[in-house]
Amino acid sequence: MSGHTIQASGATKLVVLVTGATGYIGGSVLSQLLTSPEMHHSRFELRAIVRNAEKAQRLNDMFGIKTIVGSHSDQVFISKQAEEADIVLAMSGIGVLADISDAGSTNNLIWDDEDVEQLEKIPVNAFHRPSELEVLAADQEGYIKAYIVSPSYVYGVPCHPLVEAGISNPMNTVHKIIVPSSIAQGSGIQIGNETIVWPNVHIDELAEPGAVVDLYMLLLRTVSTTDTAHGKEGIFFAASDEHKSYDLYKTLAQALFDLGQIDSPELVRYTREEAEAEYGSSFHVAVAESNVRCVCNRAKKLGWKPSKTTRDFLDAMKQIPAELLVKKASE
Numbered sequence: 001m002s003g004h005t006i007q008a009s010g011a012t013k014l015v016v017l018v019t020g021a022t023g024y025i026g027g028s029v030l031s032q033l034l035t036s037p038e039m040h041h042s043r044f045e046l047r048a049i050v051r052n053a054e055k056a057q058r059l060n061d062m063f064g065i066k067t068i069v070g071s072h073s074d075q076v077f078i079s080k081q082a083e084e085a086d087i088v089l090a091m092s093g094i095g096v097l098a099d100i101s102d103a104g105s106t107n108n109l110i111w112d113d114e115d116v117e118q119l120e121k122i123p124v125n126a127f128h129r130p131s132e133l134e135v136l137a138a139d140q141e142g143y144i145k146a147y148i149v150s151p152s153y154v155y156g157v158p159c160h161p162l163v164e165a166g167i168s169n170p171m172n173t174v175h176k177i178i179v180p181s182s183i184a185q186g187s188g189i190q191i192g193n194e195t196i197v198w199p200n201v202h203i204d205e206l207a208e209p210g211a212v213v214d215l216y217m218l219l220l221r222t223v224s225t226t227d228t229a230h231g232k233e234g235i236f237f238a239a240s241d242e243h244k245s246y247d248l249y250k251t252l253a254q255a256l257f258d259l260g261q262i263d264s265p266e267l268v269r270y271t272r273e274e275a276e277a278e279y280g281s282s283f284h285v286a287v288a289e290s291n292v293r294c295v296c297n298r299a300k301k302l303g304w305k306p307s308k309t310t311r312d313f314l315d316a317m318k319q320i321p322a323e324l325l326v327k328k329a330s331e
Contacts, residue, residue, distance in 0.1 A: 047068060152238060
């Protein structure tokens with residue numbers, strides 16, 4: 001869950017625990033914390049939960065972060081680490097708004113992060129929703145103050161020390177998943193129909209060190225210094241613009257064709273069964289087939305002012321990571 005839960009531990013320093021330090025978004029958030037004057041070591045202690053022991057050691061040796069090696073799926077372990085922290089940062093996403101019961105429909109419902117009554121209608125089995133409900137329940141019972149950030153489709157190449165050190169993932173999900181499959185079959189791939197719409201946001205405007213606008217640090221700064229509404233009134237969508245998924249798939253296919261990686265820029269549309277067979281649990285097909293539309297009024301009232309457009313999004317998605325490209329035998 002991309003959010004902040006704040007509780008008092010009584011320690012001299014405020015302990016900040018990050019659960020996604022090696023991830024695409026989490027690594028950017030942690031790098032921002034490392035470079036922010038507000039997170040000075042005299043006031044805060046940064047901790048990170050990492051599965052990979054070698055990356056954990058690098059985080060500790062190179063950046064002075066206290067790392068704890070363990071699995072996010074170990075509930076007892078995670079609960080213990082969270083209990084010892086004052087601030088816990090974890091990751092969620094706008095996929096919670098996908099209507100997976102009616103995937104592929106032309107539902108154009110627009111969700112408003114300020115409309116608490118509307119948000120309470122999100123199905124309990126929606127993507128991310130079970131964990132969010134647990135967090136919101138803990139807030140309502142007074143155990144924590146919870147703030148949930150739901151980023152939309154995040155794109156762009158993060159440029160920060162954790163990426164340079166080989167600790168954090170620099171690639172977005174669609175590049176990592178769709179590009180190899182397209183290259184393998186020699187054509188573009190489409191999931192869902194031509195009407196599917198999703199919001200987007202650039203990593204620089206979400207959680208990138210040195211960025212002019214950075215929602216995570218803006219929120220953390222706000223909730224640390226003012227009495228900010230939390231729980232059901234502490235949900236923040238993060239979107240700058242929106243795009244048709246069809247345009248995204250066409251953009252990827254044309255870029256791969258221009259690079260000589262596929263034989264045709266035409267799209268092959270996967271059925272639900274074909275997509276699930278190809279990607280399994282690594283790609284949530286029902287979510288990808290669903291419309292997601294939102295407005296982020298609550299985030300903007302904090303002072304967040306994203307400016308990237310869908311043109312920026314599509315232009316950025318043309319830039320295929322070199323490590324995903326296949327070197328031809330004739331070259």
